[in-house]
Amino acid sequence: MRVVIYTGKGGVGKTSVAAATALGAADRGHTTLVISTDNAHSLGDSLGVPLGPDPTLVRPNLYGLEVDVLTELERNWGEVHRYLLALLASQGVAEITAEEVVILPGMELITALLLLDQVDHDGRFDTVVLDTAPTADTLRLLSFPNAVEWYFDHLFGLQRRIVRVARATVGHAMKTPLPSDQFFASLERLHARFQRVRTLLTDPRRTTVRLVVNPEKMVIAETQRAFTYLCLFGFAVELLVVNRVFPTAATSGYFTKVRAEQEANLASLTELFGEIPQLPVPRYPHEVVGIPALEQLGRDLFGSSDPVTVRPTSSPVRFVERGGHPCIELALPYTGPDQVELSQRGDTLFLTVGPYRRSLVLPYAFTGRKVESANLANGTFTIRFASRRSPQEVARAA
Ligand SMILES: Nc1ncnc2c1ncn2[C@@H]1O[C@H](COP(=O)(O)OP(=O)(O)OP(=O)(O)O)[C@@H](O)[C@H]1O
Ligand SMILES: [Mg+2]
Numbered sequence: 001m002r003v004v005i006y007t008g009k010g011g012v013g014k015t016s017v018a019a020a021t022a023l024g025a026a027d028r029g030h031t032t033l034v035i036s037t038d039n040a041h042s043l044g045d046s047l048g049v050p051l052g053p054d055p056t057l058v059r060p061n062l063y064g065l066e067v068d069v070l071t072e073l074e075r076n077w078g079e080v081h082r083y084l085l086a087l088l089a090s091q092g093v094a095e096i097t098a099e100e101v102v103i104l105p106g107m108e109l110i111t112a113l114l115l116l117d118q119v120d121h122d123g124r125f126d127t128v129v130l131d132t133a134p135t136a137d138t139l140r141l142l143s144f145p146n147a148v149e150w151y152f153d154h155l156f157g158l159q160r161r162i163v164r165v166a167r168a169t170v171g172h173a174m175k176t177p178l179p180s181d182q183f184f185a186s187l188e189r190l191h192a193r194f195q196r197v198r199t200l201l202t203d204p205r206r207t208t209v210r211l212v213v214n215p216e217k218m219v220i221a222e223t224q225r226a227f228t229y230l231c232l233f234g235f236a237v238e239l240l241v242v243n244r245v246f247p248t249a250a251t252s253g254y255f256t257k258v259r260a261e262q263e264a265n266l267a268s269l270t271e272l273f274g275e276i277p278q279l280p281v282p283r284y285p286h287e288v289v290g291i292p293a294l295e296q297l298g299r300d301l302f303g304s305s306d307p308v309t310v311r312p313t314s315s316p317v318r319f320v321e322r323g324g325h326p327c328i329e330l331a332l333p334y335t336g337p338d339q340v341e342l343s344q345r346g347d348t349l350f351l352t353v354g355p356y357r358r359s360l361v362l363p364y365a366f367t368g369r370k371v372e373s374a375n376l377a378n379g380t381f382t383i384r385f386a387s388r389r390s391p392q393e394v395a396r397a398a
Contacts, residue, residue, distance in 0.1 A: 001120050002030075003128045003143075003200065004308055006241075008212035009222045010134035012216075013243035016288040017212050018131035019046045020298035021347065024307035026062035028126040032308075033119060035142065037112040038133035041066040048290045055124075059291075063125070063255055064362040065115075072111035076118075076190075094200060099292060111146045115199040127308050136224040139356065142209075143233050146358055148340050153192045176320035204236035204313050212241045215265040224334045229356050235341040236313035240276050241301065242269065251322075268326075303380045312350045321365055328386045340381060351382070355360075 006018045015036070022034035032053055036043035043066055044051035047058055053071040055063035090218070119128060132138040165354045201207045209230055213223045223240075230237055246259045269278060281300050288297050298307060316331040332340065332353060341352040349360040362369075369385040376382075 001123070001126060001128060001200070001206065001309055002310065003116070003130065003134060003207040005130045005207065005209045005235075006212055007132045007135055007138040007209060007226065008241075009214075009219045012212045012214050012219055013241075013281075013288070014129045014134075014212050015046050015302070016044050016294065016297060017210075017241050017243065018129050019043060020129075020288075020301060021296045021307045022062055022064075022129040023059075023294055024298040024302055025127045025129065026059065028306050029061065030308060031061055031125050032127040032129065033065060033125040034058075034129045034131060035064075035112075035115070035119075036066045036131045038131065038137075039069070041079065043131050046289060046294065067112050067115055069111050072115055072198040074311060076114045077110065078378045095301075109141045111199050112141060113144060116200070117193045120196070120200055129308070135222055139226060139229050139233075142201065142230065142235060143308070143356055143358070144202065146233055148191075148194045149198075149359065149361075152187070152194075157371050166352075193277075202315070204315050208238035208310060209234070209235045210239040210241055211237060212243055212346070214244045215242060215262040215268070217265060220265060220269065225354070227273070228332055228334050228353060230357050231316035231333065232351065232353050232356055234315065234317050236315060237276060238311045240269065240273050240315050242266065245280045246283050250283075250285075263310060268334060273315040317360075319325045319365070322384070322396050323388045325372070326369065326387075328360075328383040330383070331379060332376065332381045333384075335376065335379070335381070337376045340374075340376060341372050342371065342383065351381075 004018075004021060006014045006021070015038075018034060018036075025032045033355070034043065034047075036051070036151050041051070043064060047064055049058050049064060051064045051066045052069035055065050055067065057066045060089050116128070116130075119125060132141065153268055211223050211226065213219050244378070246255060246262055248259065253273065266280075279301050281297060284296075286293065288294060299316055301307070318326050318329045320329055328349075335353060341350075343350045344386050347362045349362065349371070351360060366385055372384050373384050374381065374383045
């Protein structure tokens, strides 16, 4: 299954471009599902077709869906949800309903990811186009599978051990309900699903991110930051859609200055995003609503080419050998050395850039090796490991 993720600053045209891409993909014969993960859904309004939590036929080959947190929670959460309710009830929060659990932070992220895993698992669609919320929320969504890994390993792994001890000693005397084995089995199933969705999302042959921008300074600045964080989490950024470019013919009088500003900003895009292909689209004299307008947008964007072709990208993380030292090279564009923090605990690296933190479990060839040095140059962060395993590690392996 091919996944195309559109993201960008609020209002730049993500929903319109995602809908246009999906229409074009369906036209070419791809069985396509366009999903809105933005809580403030507008995909149905854009297509002019009411959408819900299940795939709705928009036209041949094209289905649309707006993620509904409550529906997904009921479908996926099962045992974990029931335990959460019991736990809250034991703390005096009686009569809590599923509707109220929805407000727990992060629920919308969990549900959107599980839905994507389900769609991949069902194998009904060969193309999925994601229309997402503005960048900050989408980055939280995309970094979530990485964070979840840490929780499962540290928190639930630990809790499971504690529960075993607790059950053996205090058991029913405790007021707080002890999670059942079923709860843990259910958690483990969820864990496996998050791992699968992470593999899907960070495979550049299957999933790519496309950034939608407008030729405006503030939009570009936010998009640059988004690009950096996407690289940090291992997403392949494939395309820059430059939306709302004023045609020269339309920019006399009042709009002359707007056009001049846009031109300067368009020139800076080429400098800033270098090798990432850019596709410009004009600012239309009308809103882009309804299928005919979206089809025009699709044609202006992709011409006669397949709108979901995977353009070659390299994964932003590479494991390489340099001068006998195993190294990790990570693309981190627009980042200064003072913005990156790196620490190592056993076989896990922790990388912090701005407000985001990623854990990176080292591949087998790197295990037992200590970071020797790290260096950020020309947008690449290189982490160099000791050429040999530590004596303790050699002894442990033996
Ligand atoms: N090239 C364009 N020319 C004219 N109007 C456009 C163009 N692209 C988008 N629009 C209009 O701009 C508005 C915002 O577009 P859209 O909803 O696609 O943005 P968005 O990035 O999804 O916004 P949000 O961040 O709120 O989800 C819509 O009314 C849409 O019709
Ligand atoms: Mg939108």
